[in-house]
Amino acid sequence: MTRPAEPAPSVSRRLLGLLLLPLALLLGIGVFFDYVSGSAAIRAAYDRALHEMALAVAAHLRDADADGHIDADLPPQAVAVLRADSVDSIYFAVRAADGHLVSGDEELAPPAAGARSEFGDGSLHGQPIRFVRHAAVIGGRTPVTIMIGETTRKRSAAIRRIITSVVLTDIVQLAGTLLLVWLGVRYGVRPLRALGEQIAQRSARDLAPLDRAQVPAEVRPLVHTLNALFETVRDSARAQQQFLADAAHQLRTPLTGIIAQLDLLARESGSNGLAPRLLALHESTRRLAHTANQLLALARSERSATTHDDFAQVDLEALATDAVAQYLDRSLLAHIDLGAEASPARTLGSLWLLRELLGNLVDNALAYTPAGGRVTVRSGTEGALAFLEVEDDGPGIPADQRMQVRERFRRLPGSPGNGCGLGLAIVDEIAHAHDARFVITEGADGRGTRARIDFRAA
Amino acid sequence: MRVLVVEDDALVADAIRRGLGEAGYAVDHVDSAERAGTALGAESFDLAVVDIGLPGADGLALLQRMRRSGTAVPVLILTARDALADRVNALDLGADDYLVKPFALPELVARSRALIRRSRSAASAELVIGTLRLDLAARRAEVDGGAVSLTRREWAVLECLALNIGRVVAKDRLLQAIANWDEDIGANAIEVYVSRLRTKLGGAAPIRTVRGLGYRLDDTPG
Numbered sequence: 010m011t012r013p014a015e016p017a018p019s020v021s022r023r024l025l026g027l028l029l030l031p032l033a034l035l036l037g038i039g040v041f042f043d044y045v046s047g048s049a050a051i052r053a054a055y056d057r058a059l060h061e062m063a064l065a066v067a068a069h070l071r072d073a074d075a076d077g078h079i080d081a082d083l084p085p086q087a088v089a090v091l092r093a094d095s096v097d098s099i100y101f102a103v104r105a106a107d108g109h110l111v112s113g114d115e116e117l118a119p120p121a122a123g124a125r126s127e128f129g130d131g132s133l134h135g136q137p138i139r140f141v142r143h144a145a146v147i148g149g150r151t152p153v154t155i156m157i158g159e160t161t162r163k164r165s166a167a168i169r170r171i172i173t174s175v176v177l178t179d180i181v182q183l184a185g186t187l188l189l190v191w192l193g194v195r196y197g198v199r200p201l202r203a204l205g206e207q208i209a210q211r212s213a214r215d216l217a218p219l220d221r222a223q224v225p226a227e228v229r230p231l232v233h234t235l236n237a238l239f240e241t242v243r244d245s246a247r248a249q250q251q252f253l254a255d256a257a258h259q260l261r262t263p264l265t266g267i268i269a270q271l272d273l274l275a276r277e278s279g280s281n282g283l284a285p286r287l288l289a290l291h292e293s294t295r296r297l298a299h300t301a302n303q304l305l306a307l308a309r310s311e312r313s314a315t316t317h318d319d320f321a322q323v324d325l326e327a328l329a330t331d332a333v334a335q336y337l338d339r340s341l342l343a344h345i346d347l348g349a350e351a352s353p354a355r356t357l358g359s360l361w362l363l364r365e366l367l368g369n370l371v372d373n374a375l376a377y378t379p380a381g382g383r384v385t386v387r388s389g390t391e392g393a394l395a396f397l398e399v400e401d402d403g404p405g406i407p408a409d410q411r412m413q414v415r416e417r418f419r420r421l422p423g424s425p426g427n428g429c430g431l432g433l434a435i436v437d438e439i440a441h442a443h444d445a446r447f448v449i450t451e452g453a454d455g456r457g458t459r460a461r462i463d464f465r466a467a
Numbered sequence: 468m469r470v471l472v473v474e475d476d477a478l479v480a481d482a483i484r485r486g487l488g489e490a491g492y493a494v495d496h497v498d499s500a501e502r503a504g505t506a507l508g509a510e511s512f513d514l515a516v517v518d519i520g521l522p523g524a525d526g527l528a529l530l531q532r533m534r535r536s537g538t539a540v541p542v543l544i545l546t547a548r549d550a551l552a553d554r555v556n557a558l559d560l561g562a563d564d565y566l567v568k569p570f571a572l573p574e575l576v577a578r579s580r581a582l583i584r585r586s587r588s589a590a591s592a593e594l595v596i597g598t599l600r601l602d603l604a605a606r607r608a609e610v611d612g613g614a615v616s617l618t619r620r621e622w623a624v625l626e627c628l629a630l631n632i633g634r635v636v637a638k639d640r641l642l643q644a645i646a647n648w649d650e651d652i653g654a655n656a657i658e659v660y661v662s663r664l665r666t667k668l669g670g671a672a673p674i675r676t677v678r679g680l681g682y683r684l685d686d687t688p689g
Binding site: 337351 | 476477478479481482483485486489520547548567568569570571572573634635637675677678679680683
């Protein structure tokens, strides 16, 4: 069976492509939203803690006098507690309404005034900080602004941790889903694969209907159509065989009569001058009959006319010995030593066609081998192959013509005998019909011709 | 000796009748299976040459009817269809040999002679091949009327070849034929017996070696 050179579109690849890409995208989006919502929650928690610090500082503040001087009653212990953090640096600043620093770190600059309480990002000493600005009114009349700033190491680490765990979980989930999809698709297309294999394993000559039992509904129409096609081809091959059988009968019967009558006439006309003409006529008619036979054999062995209807186990050893027995008289007349070296070998094939094949090879070898030569018919097995072989020690076929001689009506220039040039074409067709390999090489010691057909052993 | 030819093509039938007639046989010709049935019922024949492609009931049907009714007349089938089914069917149904058209007339005569000789030897326990005469019951061979003394094994080989005259007999089969006489026979024993037979029989019974297969006792007119 010939296969297309480029990879065919695959259903499972298509299904996987259609499912995996959107799934991966969906899961990616999920990871993104998990990241966004997870980090927002962490940021809110840290912001709340920052805001509580601001409220704690505010609780320590009193307005000292009526001029609005603020007494920052922040004992060193309280400041120490406020600043105590092993990871982040914490800054604070309490400023009066006019902006001057009441207590804390001068470098924590006030942002533009705004809402009562707001968070913001900034940087201090080259480090990113998160700050809260809290506006408070001390003693009911003195407005102050409290700012708490904190470097972002802790919250970054927390966000990293949570993101890592969320993304890892999501990735595992993604991988799991993809694996399930892949397995599902593989399992799902198994009936299709089975059908493909069923078709691939068949010989191209096999026209038996495909088994529809295991075929999924989606491809049932395809199988149905294929089976219908097989039947059409089989019917037309059978019709062709029937036609050829009828044609054979119609051609051969009158030829038989003519040849036999010419044979008798030539003998009866012994003394008068008609005998040579009658013999020539007899010989021509015999040649015509041979050509008709070969044409019929070629037509019957043609690919379009062969079905596997009559394929069965064929004993190649018996075929080889039968061929020697059948052609023995002709080899004796031609003074050629015809013999067999037959070992057991079997293949699946059409007995009639294989007999025709071997007959043509032996016929050819006898025609081209001079008197005193030797023709050997062999059968045997080699590994998984069963072979038929005919070797002669005649003039041989030049290496560059070994393909051409299989063409129809092709004869080597200067060939003896009265062949019609169809013998090897018939062998080639029959070998094809059996998915067998037909090879022509030189014989032993580089002399003569060795024609060999390799079949699958059965 | 009488031959019935069942063939609907007039030209072929005429040629067969003349050919067999030249060879010394009395030939009756009919052109259908029905008439052949009548003829076989009325007369006795030594051979029937039957074409498969007859109008009406075909040759295979006739053959089947003959074998079912117990007729032992040897049958040579003629066919223009080389389909395997024809050949196998014919031999399964009890045909003794077949020829595919177009055949050469001498070949038909030779096959007819072989079939008749084989069936007569089975009936009379005597086989005549040219100047060689075999008495199958007494296990005696004569050449030109003179007795030839053969050992039991030589006789067994000759008998096996003679009963299959014109056919290649495999070495294994000859070994089996003499195995009854002796238990331990070398593989080349047959070659020894054949060579002795050739010496003793001379040209009366040409035994041909078929390389890689066995031997064939060549048929000669007679």
